[in-house]
Each structure stands twice: as C-alpha cells, then as structure tokens.
Amino acid sequence: MYEHFYGLSERPFAITPNPRFVFLSRRHQDALAHLLYGVGTGGSGGFVQLTGEVGTGKTTLCRLVLEKVPENTRVALILNPMLSPPELLRAICSELGIEVADAGQSMQQLLDKLYRYLLERHAAGERVVLIVDEAQNMSREGLEQIRLLTNLETATDKLLQILLLGQPELRELLAKPELRQLAQRITARYHLDPLNRDETAAYVLHRLNVAGASRCPFSDKALRTLYEVSGGVPRLINIIADRTLLAGFARESERIDPGLVRSAAREVSGDDDPETGGGGWLRGVVASAVVVAVLAGGAWLAWTLTETPPSESAAVPQPAWQAVLADSSPESAAVEAAAAWPGLNRRGVAEACASSEPVIDGVGCVSLRGNWAYIRQIGLPAILRLPDGSGGLERQVLLVGMLGEQLLLRYQGQELRVPAGQLDRWWLGDFYVVWPDTGALLRPGQSGSAVAQMKDLAARLETGRWTGGVDESYDEAFTRWVQTFQRRNGLRDDGMIGPVTRLFLKAPHLDGPSLMLDLNGAG
Helix, strand or coil: CCCCCCCCCCCCCCCCCHHCCCCHHHHHHHHHHHHHHHHHHHHHHCCCEEEEEECHHHHHHHEEEEEEHCCEEEEECCCCCCCCCHHHHHHHHCCCCCCCCCCCCCCHHHHHHHHHHHHHHCCCCEEEEECCCCCHHCCHHHHHHHHHHHHHHHHHCCCCCEEEEEEEEEHHCCHHHHHHHHCEEEEEEEEEEEHHHHHHHHHHHHHHHHHCCCCEEEEEHHHHHHHHHHHCCHHHHHHHHHHHHHHHCHHHHEEEEEHHHHHHHHHCCCCCCCCCCHHHHHHHHHHHHHHHHHHHHHHHHHHHHHHHCCHHCCCCCHHHHHHHHCCCCHHHHHHHHHHHCCCCHHHHHHHHHHHCCCCCCEEEEEEEEEECCCCCHHCCEEEEEEEECCCCCCCEEEEEECCCEEEEEEEEEEEEEEEEEHHHHCCEEEEEEEEECCCCCEECCCCCCHHHHHHHHHCCCCCHHHHHHHCCCCCHHHHHHHHHHHHCCCCCCCCEEEEEHHHHCCHHCEEEEEECCCCCCCC
C-alpha cells in the first residue's frame, strides 16, 4: 500500500523470513560463527548452545546455518521439541531418512537403528548434526535423552553433533542440578542480545535499500525513537516500522518523525489510552488509508475497463501532453537531457544511463525510485521512465519543473504543463538523474580544494549540515559525517565521496540547471 509513496519495490519490514533481507550485525556474525563451529569439527561431539530473546534472529541464523553446511554433512532439524523421548527419537530418525516401519518399536530398537546409521555415515566420511530449535520447551526427560545421544561414538570420535537453540529460559533450565551432566557437555555458549542503537539504524537502512529505497524516510530522531520503543529486537523493529510507514502514507508524510513512531509502537503494543485517545487515532488514519487505497484501486479498474482503445477514439481530442508521452522514447529524452547541460551530448547520456556504472566518459547517470516530493528534494531535471503497457520500448520524458500539482515536461524543445495526478496513471516512480561528472573519488586522508568544496556544500545543507569548518583536510570527523549523510540518504556508507554522494551534496547544482519550482509564465 505505501510502497509507491516511499519509492519502494516491496515491503521492507515483513516479518516472514526472507534471505534477501538478512542483516548480520557484529553479534549476529559471532552467533553464526558459534553455530558453524558446532557444525564443523570444532564441536568435538559436545553441545553448542545459542540463546536469545524472542525475535532477536535465532531462527534466521538457523536458516543461514542450513544454507552453509558442507556437502558431507547430514542435518536433522527439530522445530517442535515438546515430545516424549520415544517421539523425539522417531522425529530424529524421520529427519535423517531412517526408516522406522513399526510404530511399536522400543526405545532400544530406535537407538540401534540410529547408531547403525551414524556408523555408516562416519565410515563414509560424513558428519551428522542435530539442531533443536525452541529447546527451552523440552522436558527434563527429553533433554536427558538428547544427552544420551552424545554417548553414540567410536573409539576416537563422537558420531553426533548437537546444537540447542532457545530463549533465555534454556539457560535457566540447564542450570538446574539434575541437568548438570548435560550442562557440562556444552562446549560453546552464546547469548544473542538485541541490536544497539547504531545497529538498529543500520538494520533499517539495510532493509530499505534491499526493498529498492533511494532514501530513508525516517529522520535520525525517528530512528533513535524506533530503537527505544523496540529495544533493538529485530522482529519488533519490523512490526513497528511497517506500521509507521503505513501511517506515514496515510498522513502523506514524506519524513517519519519520532511522534509517528511512538504512536505506531503504542498501537502495536495495545497501550492506547481510551481516555486520552492514545494511539487510537492511528487506527482511524490507517483504516482511512485502506479505504482510500481500495477506492483508488476500484477507480483505476473502472478507468481501465472503460478506456476506449486508441483505434476507436481517433476522433476524440487528446491533450498535447498525452501525445508527447505516446511519442517519447529514451532517445528523445536523452536529447533533451543533453540540451539542458552544457557540454553533454545525446550519445553520452544514452550510454551512461544504459550502464551499471554511475559515470561513463564524464557523464553521470543514476537510476532512482521515489515520488514527486523526492524529485523535488533532489532538485535537478529528471528523466521520467514510463513503462509501455503494450510491452514495447520504455517511454522516457524529461521533467524540468514542478509547482504544486503541476509538472513541466520538455519534449522537442517545447514545454508542456501536465497535472501530476494524471501522469500518475503512467508513472510508477522510476527516473534517471543526469549530470556532468569526472568520476573522481575523494577518500579519507586526502586533502585539497576538492575536499574544501565538498565541506562547503555539506555546510550549506538545510538539515544535518556539516559544522566542523571548511578546510582542505578529509579528516576522521568529516569521514564520520559523510557516512551519516550517506545512511540518511540511503546510499552505501563507505565514507568516500563519489559521483552519487556528490549528487546528493548538490555539487552538480553549482553549474547546472535546477528543477524549476515556480512555473509562472512557463509553458
């Protein structure tokens, strides 16, 4: 629902696991290393224990382990350990593909079959790993049965490596005196803490980037608030951030502020105060957004069903801008973009925008996705990319001005006014920005007039400006500022100033055409 409004290709904060969105903080990397240690020979047949609060990412790490296990490793994964010892043994055999034909087989018979299987795999040079998720739910008898499995061994090697994943209650359970024999066999322990404040911000930006965002709609204060209300728990971050974006869309808020995050958090937790209104307004706003989206979808469907095919409407007068869209092409847009910048030519623009590199032969071109407000924020003419519904060549036209709901397009040297609401029927949010650029890369530790120019531009920004003074030194403080600036704008936070970072610092604006924001007298 809110994806188009914020320039996203998909929802970035869905709670269903998706490998594309995996974010490994330093502590997640350490936890993964412990699990892989258990899968490898380092476990030496003992237990490896991973604990963490609900929603911190234990199951996600388990999935990563399953993707990274060596080819010579067999894995049995038990997701529901609330089983009796016989049921647990049957489940393990089933996971490993061991046939257990007779449901009435005794525990000893099940153990014998498992032992023979483990010996066969050991002889074949393979390892067998048992992973038990939600292990805090196991009974004392079940844990004792798991411990006994570590007795399956040869004269030199343990035949089964066991990983226990669970909530913090697992640590308390294993601390009981009656389970001390199992606790003594744990060779590696790791407790997965929630993300800290910086990691929470990096987590949010990572998921937004994967979802196609070209900028971060959350302000720095909103990100700090998101950390405070979620406690850094990834699952809570996802739920609250998703609810916040939906509410922001409903209120048409380009930037998410702390108040909106807190309201979403209250709504999610059910802490609304019926006497004061609490976050109850958010339900109304979100409900309204849903209704508007449904009505808009119905209106679009009605329009598509009643739209007369071009062949049958030749006699109906058509606005000039619609004819322009029908004739526009990447070549015509490249011509107009080159004409807007001294020194550029059509071929250079076309080659730069067709390349995956940000700069080709002195021409910078970056593909972005957003809404009209985002283009206004960038402040340069933009090549709008309009998909051809018939499956033909993508339509492209140059946007040179904006004022309220009116847009100014340039085609074959002519400028035409277009209502933004009507162009929304065709435009899905994709656009190019073109500008001259040398492709130079400024790095920390360098010095010179180019660094001073970037500091001067950074000091002119309206929000989050650089306040450390303008000199020629690319020092550590400026590096940190650049990284923060890059994260705020959804860029790779490498701390270096390349073409795209220069674009967002508004370096091309110094000598080039700005997006016209006053259309009086134009067109």
